[in-house]
Amino acid sequence: MRHKDTVALYDYWNEMRGDAPAPLRSRIAPAGLGQLLPSVMLLDKTDADDFIFRIAGSRLCSLRCGELKTKPFASIFMPEDRQGLTRIINSVDRGNSVVILDTLAKRPGGSGVSFEIGLFPLDGGPTRIIGVGSAFSSPEWLGMIPAMLELRGVRHMNPDAGLAFLQNRPSIPILRRRNDTDDRIQNRLHVIDGNGKLGPARAIRAFRIVDGGKK
Structure with missing residues (x-):
């Protein structure tokens, strides 16, 4: 949890849940998200146990240079990452854990930029996860050339551990073939x-x- 947007969403999510494992979807309001809105996502769980974008902010859509609503969350990742990603997302939904994904947004045949995604569970209704995705820098090509996310590391976190601990928890690297x-x-x-x-x-x-x- 290194990006300021991830920390800001954690603070809001933590406030909305109170003593519960996760906040009700009805407690999440656009007014409370403020400047985070362009980077925020809401994920619905389908009958096939997949997760699709219910809402994707404009900055997230610019990653793929197109609308993400109703598209699978896994579709913004490299094909080789998608199977493992399903297990990771289910740990958020079923285990009420917070997950941070360390990724690299890569343009075809070119360079990439570090990109952090935070996923937080919600309770009630088909919308099961709220998340935020943010790049650590803004190269000129981002938003002009469609990029794909390469999964580099993952952190499963106990949300009750406190922000200081969560920010210093190391990422588990993803070994790539x-x-x-x-x-x-x-x-x-x-x-x-x-x-x-x-x-x-x-x-x-x-x-x-x-x-x-x-x-």
Whole structure:
């Protein structure tokens, strides 16, 4: 919980819930959200246990350069992140926990910008989660080129622990599978076939195979 918008929504959500695990949806009012509104989202739970945008603020919509209402929450993430994301969101809905997602908003073939999402449970009705998503900087391309979120880390938080603890809780990094052709692969084993003449090398995960021998 590093972005000021996430902290502000936590403070409001915490005030609205009182001693309850989560506030009633009816207690959330636009007037109470103030300047957060462009970054706020409300997520509805469908009969298929998916979560879709009921409301998405203008800054969130600018991430994809289009309207997000009724679209799946997972659709703004990289395809490889979506399956794990479903389990994370369910922990907010069923476990009444606060979840912070550390992500990177990436444009196609280009750079990215750090983007934090805070998800907070709601009680009553199909709208089960209120959230906020904010970038840590505003590059010129953001809002002009559709970006996708790459999940980098996640923090599950006990909302009763207090803000100071929540802000200092470390993020659990998401391990990403790298492509076998990635030049950064660490090669620990070298195999030389044939008479020792080095041929074209190919990397296979942690191994390096060098073809050679008789032609």
